[in-house]
Amino acid sequence: xxxxxxxxxxxxxxxxxxxxxxxxxxxxxxxxxxxxxxxxxxxxxxxxxxxxxxxxxxxxxxxxxxxxxxxxxxxxxxxxxxxxxxxxxxxxxxxxxxxxxxxxxxxxxxxxxxxxxxxxxxxxxxxxxxxxxxxxxxxxxxxxxxxxxxxxxxxxxxxxxxxxxxxxxxxxxxxxxxxxxxxxxxxxxxxxxxxxxxxxxxxxxxxxxxxxxxxxxxxxxxxxxxxxxxxxxxxxxxxxxxxxxxxxxxxxxxxxxxxxxxxxxx
Numbered sequence: 001x002x003x004x005x006x007x008x009x010x011x012x013x014x015x016x017x018x019x020x021x022x023x024x025x026x027x028x029x030x031x032x033x034x035x036x037x038x039x040x041x042x043x044x045x046x047x048x049x050x051x052x053x054x055x056x057x058x059x060x061x062x063x064x065x066x067x068x069x070x071x072x073x074x075x076x077x078x079x080x081x082x083x084x085x086x087x088x089x090x091x092x093x094x095x096x097x098x099x100x101x102x103x104x105x106x107x108x109x110x111x112x113x114x115x116x117x118x119x120x121x122x123x124x125x126x127x128x129x130x131x132x133x134x135x136x137x138x139x140x141x142x143x144x145x146x147x148x149x150x151x152x153x154x155x156x157x158x159x160x161x162x163x164x165x166x167x168x169x170x171x172x173x174x175x176x177x178x179x180x181x182x183x184x185x186x187x188x189x190x191x192x193x194x195x196x197x198x199x200x201x202x203x204x205x206x207x208x209x210x211x212x213x214x215x216x217x218x219x220x221x222x223x224x225x226x227x228x229x230x231x232x233x234x235x236x237x238x239x240x241x242x243x244x245x246x247x248x249x250x251x252x253x254x255x256x257x258x259x260x261x262x263x264x265x266x
Contacts, residue, residue, distance in 0.1 A: 052264045053217060056201045059257040060193025062186050066178035066249045069158055072113060073165055073173045074147035082117055085144035092169030093146050099168035100150060103161040109151035116145045147174065153181070159247045178249045190256035191221075198260040211264040222257040 075096060077088035100110060122140040125133050152158050155178075162173075180186060199213075206213050 051214075052211065054202055054205055054262045054264055056198045056205075056260045056262065057222070057257065058194050058197035058201060058260070059255055060190045060195070060197055061253050061255045062190045062193065063251045063253045064180055064186055066180060066252045067153070067155065068179055068181045069152045069155055069247075069249065070177045070179065071150050071152060071158075071162065071173070072147060072175050073150065073162070073170050074114075074145065075170055076143060076145045076172050078120065078141055078143050080141045082119075082142040082144075085142040086117060089144040089146050092171075095168035096148070096165055096170045099164040099170075100161070103157065103164050104154055105150060105152060105161065109153070111149050112146065113149040114145065114147035116143075118143050118145075145172070147172065155247075155249055158249075162247070176247075178252050180252065180254075183254060186254045187256065190254045191258070194256040194258045195219075195260075198258055202260070202262045206262070206264050209264070211266055214263045214265040217261040217263050218259075219261075220259045222259050 073096075075089045075092040077085050077092065079085035079088055097110070101107070120140045120143055121137040124136055124138055126136050127133050152161055154161075202213050
């Protein structure tokens with residue numbers, strides 16, 4: 001029987017005998033070995049991507065005759081006191097609301113867009129004697145203003161509606177814009193035109209370069225589709241009320257924009 005010391009020595013010899021074989025099976029690397037030599041390929045940061053791409057921006061526009069109009073109008077009243085100014089504009093606005101209702105404008109199509117009450121000052125020069133003066137602001141009264149944004153659906157009577165508003169006490173007009181009440185179809189058509197324009201441009205550039213359009217890589221939508229009013233409004237200098245104010249709606253344009261990346265091949 002082997003004693004304990006003999007058994008330990010035998011085991012140590014066995015480990016030393018097996019070590020070279022195990023080490024021979026382990027992969028070795030040198031200080032200058034590349035990742036490719038180790039089986040881990042690395043992309044060259046200076047390499048050129050294999051495909052040729054073309055970025056195109058295009059837009060499509062659709063013009064239509066408007067079927068609604070937005071007018072911004074209201075009442076401005078001046079008085080010595082804030083209470084008097086508020087009362088005057090309130091009385092006038094009541095008449096404006098009634099006139100719009102008689103013209104066929106629904107309550108849902110009338111919205112207060114601005115309301116304000118502001119003091120008014122007068123700048124005066126005060127003589128202090130000995131050739132000296134100083135400026136001073138003095139309260140001159142108050143101005144109350146109430147503005148409405150009104151959606152008018154009956155464009156044939158738009159001029160008459162505005163005239164009735166003035167007759168009822170409205171004395172401020174901030175603007176008029178024309179639009180389409182339902183513009184989903186027009187927006188879709190503008191998008192189609194924008195995409196057709198992008199495709200046409202890509203074919204042109206590819207042909208000029210001796211290449212062909214292989215596929216679309218990316219498509220993104222840019223810009224907005226806000227209607228662009230093209231309208232004219234005229235009124236006689238005398239502001240005569242015996243005839244409706246002439247209004248021309250013209251056309252409104254909806255624009256869609258796209259950015260497209262194409263892949264080109266030989």
